Amino acid sequence: MxxxxxxxxxxxxxxxxxxxxxxxxxxxxxxxxxxxxxRYAVNEAxxxxxxxxxxTSVTCAVGAKHATxxxxxxxxxxxxxxxxxxxxxxxxxxxxPEYVPSPGAATMKPVTTAWSDAPVSADDRAAAVADAIAExxxxxxxxx
Numbered sequence: 001m002x003x004x005x006x007x008x009x010x011x012x013x014x015x016x017x018x019x020x021x022x023x024x025x026x027x028x029x030x031x032x033x034x035x036x037x038x039r040y041a042v043n044e045a046x047x048x049x050x051x052x053x054x055x056t057s058v059t060c061a062v063g064a065k066h067a068t069x070x071x072x073x074x075x076x077x078x079x080x081x082x083x084x085x086x087x088x089x090x091x092x093x094x095x096x097p098e099y100v101p102s103p104g105a106a107t108m109k110p111v112t113t114a115w116s117d118a119p120v121s122a123d124d125r126a127a128a129v130a131d132a133i134a135e136x137x138x139x140x141x142x143x144x
Contacts, residue, residue, distance in 0.1 A: 005032030005054050009074055016076035017058050017083040023090065025061035025101045026083065030054060030074060038125035042142055043133045048122035060086040064095040 032054040039047040059068040067089030
């Protein structure tokens with residue numbers, strides 16, 4: 001399974017945001033995730049699925065005015081459009097007397113991510129709840 005986000009993709013998205021606008025301050029936050037789920041009712045699995053998502057927020061500031069636009073995805077063209085929209089909104093926003101600009105460029109150390117490339121199937125998820133279902137049946141309970 002493909003990871004929702006890698007460093008090259010993230011860098012391209014950030015670059016697109018910075019190149020798209022001329023603001024006093026631009027912040028880009030990218031959050032990628034992959035999660036699986038299993039729903040069960042009346043001692044049976046009913047739904048199983050997996051969600052892979054990346055969300056990008058771009059904040060632009062003009063003086064003490066700022067605005068944020070959030071999108072799902074990291075395509076550079078979409079992130080650039082979000083940055084342009086954030087700048088448009090920042091220009092018409094009221095001044096924020098509590099706004100604190102970004103501290104500037106920083107050297108970031110690589111962060112080890114918690115990621116597993118092991119595939120998890122619907123059967124794997126069902127097996128994970130099998131003990132709870134078996135225990136419910138043993139006590140003549142209906143597990144929801």
